[in-house]
Amino acid sequence: MQKIAIVGAGRVGESTAQFLARRDLAREIALLDVHEGTAAGAALDIQETAPLLGFDTRLTGSHEADVIAGAELVIITAGLPRKPGMSRSDVLDKNVAILDEILDQVRRHAPDSRLLVVSNPVDVLTWRAAQQTGWSRDRIMGQAGVLDTSRMAAFIALETGLSVHDIQALVLGGHGDAMVPLLRYSHVNGIPLDRFLDRETLDSIVERTRHGGAEILALKQTSSAYAAPAAAIAEMVEAIALDRRRVLPTVALLDGEYGQRDVATGVPCILGQGGMERIVELDLQADEQADLERSIAGIRKDLERLQ
Structure with a gap:
């Protein structure tokens, strides 16, 4: 650019x-x-x-x-x-x-x-x-999902002791306590997480991801996180500036995707020279879809304050 x-x-x-x-x-x-x-x-x-x-x-x-x-x-x-x-x-x-x-x-x-x-x-x-x-x-x-996904991947690496280079994670929904970390779409070099971590540990990673920003804020007291958010922004900008067409979780305007309209929330998107070029719809299970809808309901509650 x-x-x-x-x-x-x-x-x-x-x-x-x-x-x-x-x-x-x-x-x-x-x-x-x-x-x-x-x-x-x-x-x-x-x-x-x-x-x-x-x-x-x-x-x-x-x-x-x-x-x-x-x-x-x-x-x-x-x-x-x-x-x-x-x-x-x-x-x-x-x-x-x-x-x-x-x-x-x-x-x-x-x-x-x-x-x-x-x-x-x-x-x-x-x-x-x-x-x-x-x-x-x-x-x-x-920008939200790239940051939340990075936090989740970091927590997985800390718990498993494995390299972050092999860890993929995915978080959807609103950037808040009701975000939706998707364990089913997260893995270690293609291997499901449950081969490395028990259910209790996986659940704790989900909860820690949801409160990742608050955890840092509570520790620092005088400021919220800034290094990880900045790195997440740079990842998105690089995809656009260099036309990499990467699939990254992005807050995007929904127009029927995931059964939602007139709302913005975190979903996988293709980012390239054309900006937000396309939303990728995942095949969600019933519980995952319910979690996403619950997250979006919280966003809509905030939107009502702007009417």
Whole structure:
């Protein structure tokens, strides 16, 4: 890509810029933040690592919205962060207002871009972005499933002592406590997980995955996770920027898939040069489908607050 913009130069936004620059995924990365000097300082700090890390990406930062002009992809990380004890839904009202303002800036300065929403609650905000812009669903997506899947795979590796290179995991549904880790679609180099772990351990991995973000927040107290979310964003951006056409769990707008419409949630998608190119429908068992519907029901409850 020629230019990627990141709105929000906090911990997630700054870490995302670092990951993207190191992968040389764009000629330019522009950071935008409401606090004067924050984005410019983050951009300069990262730029000064270029000779050491060997990347040619140029970074700029500003509190003026025109810094994102001409971006092909806009990544939205800005928003009120969770505090210990808060759910992602607890920050909904304020983050919707922040998102709406950002969308106005994107329409003005980067009207041909694609959007990658990261701010929480990501499922609701991804839906909101589609409603506010009227853009086709291939242009609007959210990041959650890649992060949740990575957490699940990490927990499997820790429990089995096996290499993460051989572990595949999959998480669907909303990015919250009702997310749906799919053990049936998770494996170690094609071998079912139950060959390595007993049912009690597998159930504990599912629960730990569901509360992965809250666990880190409770430990750190002063901030939520940012390294793993940034790495997950970079994985999605690489698939789009390099047209890899990877199948990655993505918050996407559903239009009949999985029996759902007018809602955004995490499902497997093909990501490539065309953005969110296609949703992949899995053959879910009755209990898996019920879990997914329960997760989506929670998202719809939050959507009702926006009506």
